[in-house]
Amino acid sequence: MRTLRFLLQKEFRQVFRDKNLLRQILMVPIIQLLIFPWAANYEVKNxxxxxxxxxxxxxxxxxxxxxxxxxxxxxxxxxxxxxxxxxxxxxxxxxxxxxxxxxxxxxxxxxxxxxxxxxxxxxxxxxxxxxxxxxxxxxxxxxxxxxxxxVQADRFNAAPAIEITSSNWFNPLLNYKMFMVPGILAFLVTLIGGIMCSLNIVREKEIGTIEQINVTPIRKQYFILGKLLPFWIMATFVFTLGLLISRFAYGIIPQGSIVLLYAFLSVYLFAVLGMGLLISTYSDTQQQAMSISFFFIMVFNLLSGLYTPIESMPAWAKVITDFNPLRYFIEVMRMVVLKGSSFHDVSHHFLVIFLMAVVLNTWAILNYRKTT
Amino acid sequence: MTSVELNNVTKKYDKEKVVAVDDVSLSVSKGELFGLIGPDGAGKSSIFRILTTLLLPDGGTATVEGYDVVKDYKTIRGNVGYMPGRFSLYQDLTVEENLSFFATVFGTSIEENYELIKDIYIQIEPFKKRRAGKLSGGMKQKLALSCALIHKPSILFLDEPTTGVDAVSRKEFWEMLKRLKQQGITIMVSTPYMDEATLCDRIALIQSGKILSVDTPSGIVKSYHGKLFAIKSDAMYKLMNDLRAFEHTRSCFAFGEYHHISFKERDKDYTEEVLNYLQAKGHTGVEIKSVTPAIEDCFIDMVEEKKSEA
Incomplete structure (x- = not known):
C-alpha cells in the first residue's frame, strides 16, 4: 500500500508538471463540448x-x-x-x-x-x-x-382522412444538442482515459525509466494500478467538468440518477484504461501507441451510434458495435440523461462493460512483463 | 566467495539469428571491481540485462549472490543496483524526488542509507531542487549512481557509466567506484574504453558475444607474447597503408600519435627491414621504438588471433 501511495504521488507530480498534458485535460473537453455540438446538427437549413x-x-x-x-x-x-x-x-x-x-x-x-x-x-x-x-x-x-x-367544404368530409400528429418524448423540441452533448462527452472521456494512459506507460519505455523500475522489487500489479488510478481520477474529473458544461452551456440536466452515471463511468473507465494498458504493452514507442489508439478510436467513434443510428447499420457492423465499449457508454449516457433510465434498464450495459474491463485488464497484466 | 557466476550463458535475438551472448562463462568474486571490456555491440549490455533479471537467457545458467537469475529473480531485484547505459531516471522529477522515489520503492529512505551515497550525493546536493533533465551529463551520472546505491545493494551493475562523459568526470567516477569497493560492494562495470580497464581488479575482454580472455589487467598485458613497436613518420596515413602492405606485418593500427605494429614472426626484431622498406617508399622523419603493450594492443591481438583461427 505504501508503495502504491508513492507511485501515485510520483505520477501526479509528473502530471502537474506537464503543462501540455494539463492543457489537454482542461482545454480539450471545454473547447470540444462548446463547439462540437453546434456543428453536429442534422437539422438541414439553407x-x-x-x-x-x-x-x-x-x-x-x-x-x-x-x-x-x-x-x-x-x-x-x-x-x-x-x-x-x-x-x-x-x-x-x-x-x-x-x-x-x-x-x-x-x-x-x-x-x-x-x-x-x-x-x-x-x-x-x-x-x-x-x-x-x-x-x-x-x-x-x-x-x-x-x-x-x-371546393365548397361539405359538412362532413366526403373522403375519410386520417390526420397524423406525433408528440416527441424525452426531447420534445428535437434539439440535437440534447442528443449530441452526452454522446460527445462519453467520447471525450474515452479519448482522455484510453490514449493518455497508454502514452504514459509507453513514455516510460521510451525514456528507459521502465528499465529502472523493472529491476526494483515493485510488484507489477502495483505498478499497473499506479498507472491506472491517476488517469481514472483525471477522466472522472473531465467527466464532471463535461457535466457542468452541459448543465450551464446547454441546460441539460440529467433526468436519471447522477450516482448511476458515475457508477457506470467508474466501471467503464477500468475497461477503457485496460485497453490503453493493453495497447501500451504491445507498443515500444509513443508513436506506435498513438497510431494503434487512433485506429481503435476511429472505429469506436464511427461505430458507436454517436452520429448514425446503430439500427440502420448492416448486420456485420452491428456485430462490431457489440464489442465497442464506447457504444455502451453513449447509450447509457443518453438513456440516463435524457430518459431518466434506472439501473434496471442499463444492467445489461453494466454487465458487458464489466466483462470487458475484466478481460482487457487480465490480458494486459498477463502481457505486461518485467522481463523480456 | 563468488558474487556473480555465469555458466555457458547464451542469448540470441531476432529468432535465433543474432547471437548476442555466445556461451559465456565467468565468475566475479565478492568485493571485486570487475570490468567487462569490449567494443559496441559486443554483448556487454545483454549480459548485464541477464544478470539484473531483465532478460531471460536462452541457454546456460547464471547466479547473482547465489540466487538464480530466472528462479529467484525477486530476491535479486531487491539486492542489486543497476545503472543502465542510458540515463533512465525521471527527467521531470527533481534530483531529490528521484532519489526518494527509488528509496521508497525499495522500502527504505534517503536518511537510512545516506552514509553510503554521501560522497557522491554531496556533489549534486546543491542542485537537489533541480529537475533531473536539466542536469549536466556528469551530474546525471552521479544522480543515477546515487539512485542505484540508495537501497544498499550488495552488488552494483554499471553498464557503460562513463560513455559520453568528459575526461575529468570519468576520472572522478572511477575514484568513486574505488571508494565504493572499499565498502565491500561488488562492482561489475562495462566500458568500451580500454584505458579504463587498468582501473579494474580483473577484466573480461569480450568481442561478438564471446569472452576472449579473463584476467587481471597486468596478467592480460603479460600474456601478450612477442614484440610490439611504435612507429611514426611525417606522412602517417601513407605510413599506415605502406606498413599494412609490408610482407612481414601481422597487424598495424593507429595508437595516438604513433602506429603500433607487430610482425608475423613475433619475437624477431624487424627494425632494420622496416626502415629500409619505408625509405624505399619515400618516407621521411621515420621513428621506430619498441613499446610495452597496453590492454588495447592485447585486445586487438586477440581479435586478430580469433580471425586467423576462423
Missing amino acids: ISLAIVDHDHSSYSEKFISKIFSSGYFIHSDYTSSFKDAYQLIERDKADIAIEIPQGFEKNLVRENQQKIFLAVNAINGVKAIVGTGYLASIITDYNSQIRAEW
Missing part, C-alpha cells in the same frame, strides 16, 4: 433553390413565396430555362431546382391538377432527402389551401 417559373402567374408567385417563408430555403436564382437551373446545380450553386410549367394556374383551375418538376442534387444524401421532404409537405399544404379556396 437549402438553396433555383426556380424556373414558366407561368409567372399569381398562383406560381404564391407558391414560391410559400416555399421561402418556411425558412428552410434560400434563394439561389431565377432562371429562364431548366438548362440554366441544372447548370446552377452542377456548379453547386443550387441544391434543388423547381420547374413550374407554363399554364400552371390555368390548368390548376381548369383541370384541377398540375405537375411540378423537382430536380435534386443528391450528392449530400441527407440534404437531398430532408430537402425534398420539406418541399413535399409544403406542396401538400399548398394543395389543401387551394382546395379549401375552390
Whole structure:
C-alpha cells in the first residue's frame, strides 16, 4: 500500500508538471463540448433553390413565396430555362431546382391538377432527402389551401382522412444538442482515459525509466494500478467538468440518477484504461501507441451510434458495435440523461462493460512483463 | 566467495539469428571491481540485462549472490543496483524526488542509507531542487549512481557509466567506484574504453558475444607474447597503408600519435627491414621504438588471433 501511495504521488507530480498534458485535460473537453455540438446538427437549413417559373402567374408567385417563408430555403436564382437551373446545380450553386410549367394556374383551375418538376442534387444524401421532404409537405399544404379556396367544404368530409400528429418524448423540441452533448462527452472521456494512459506507460519505455523500475522489487500489479488510478481520477474529473458544461452551456440536466452515471463511468473507465494498458504493452514507442489508439478510436467513434443510428447499420457492423465499449457508454449516457433510465434498464450495459474491463485488464497484466 | 557466476550463458535475438551472448562463462568474486571490456555491440549490455533479471537467457545458467537469475529473480531485484547505459531516471522529477522515489520503492529512505551515497550525493546536493533533465551529463551520472546505491545493494551493475562523459568526470567516477569497493560492494562495470580497464581488479575482454580472455589487467598485458613497436613518420596515413602492405606485418593500427605494429614472426626484431622498406617508399622523419603493450594492443591481438583461427 505504501508503495502504491508513492507511485501515485510520483505520477501526479509528473502530471502537474506537464503543462501540455494539463492543457489537454482542461482545454480539450471545454473547447470540444462548446463547439462540437453546434456543428453536429442534422437539422438541414439553407437549402438553396433555383426556380424556373414558366407561368409567372399569381398562383406560381404564391407558391414560391410559400416555399421561402418556411425558412428552410434560400434563394439561389431565377432562371429562364431548366438548362440554366441544372447548370446552377452542377456548379453547386443550387441544391434543388423547381420547374413550374407554363399554364400552371390555368390548368390548376381548369383541370384541377398540375405537375411540378423537382430536380435534386443528391450528392449530400441527407440534404437531398430532408430537402425534398420539406418541399413535399409544403406542396401538400399548398394543395389543401387551394382546395379549401375552390371546393365548397361539405359538412362532413366526403373522403375519410386520417390526420397524423406525433408528440416527441424525452426531447420534445428535437434539439440535437440534447442528443449530441452526452454522446460527445462519453467520447471525450474515452479519448482522455484510453490514449493518455497508454502514452504514459509507453513514455516510460521510451525514456528507459521502465528499465529502472523493472529491476526494483515493485510488484507489477502495483505498478499497473499506479498507472491506472491517476488517469481514472483525471477522466472522472473531465467527466464532471463535461457535466457542468452541459448543465450551464446547454441546460441539460440529467433526468436519471447522477450516482448511476458515475457508477457506470467508474466501471467503464477500468475497461477503457485496460485497453490503453493493453495497447501500451504491445507498443515500444509513443508513436506506435498513438497510431494503434487512433485506429481503435476511429472505429469506436464511427461505430458507436454517436452520429448514425446503430439500427440502420448492416448486420456485420452491428456485430462490431457489440464489442465497442464506447457504444455502451453513449447509450447509457443518453438513456440516463435524457430518459431518466434506472439501473434496471442499463444492467445489461453494466454487465458487458464489466466483462470487458475484466478481460482487457487480465490480458494486459498477463502481457505486461518485467522481463523480456 | 563468488558474487556473480555465469555458466555457458547464451542469448540470441531476432529468432535465433543474432547471437548476442555466445556461451559465456565467468565468475566475479565478492568485493571485486570487475570490468567487462569490449567494443559496441559486443554483448556487454545483454549480459548485464541477464544478470539484473531483465532478460531471460536462452541457454546456460547464471547466479547473482547465489540466487538464480530466472528462479529467484525477486530476491535479486531487491539486492542489486543497476545503472543502465542510458540515463533512465525521471527527467521531470527533481534530483531529490528521484532519489526518494527509488528509496521508497525499495522500502527504505534517503536518511537510512545516506552514509553510503554521501560522497557522491554531496556533489549534486546543491542542485537537489533541480529537475533531473536539466542536469549536466556528469551530474546525471552521479544522480543515477546515487539512485542505484540508495537501497544498499550488495552488488552494483554499471553498464557503460562513463560513455559520453568528459575526461575529468570519468576520472572522478572511477575514484568513486574505488571508494565504493572499499565498502565491500561488488562492482561489475562495462566500458568500451580500454584505458579504463587498468582501473579494474580483473577484466573480461569480450568481442561478438564471446569472452576472449579473463584476467587481471597486468596478467592480460603479460600474456601478450612477442614484440610490439611504435612507429611514426611525417606522412602517417601513407605510413599506415605502406606498413599494412609490408610482407612481414601481422597487424598495424593507429595508437595516438604513433602506429603500433607487430610482425608475423613475433619475437624477431624487424627494425632494420622496416626502415629500409619505408625509405624505399619515400618516407621521411621515420621513428621506430619498441613499446610495452597496453590492454588495447592485447585486445586487438586477440581479435586478430580469433580471425586467423576462423
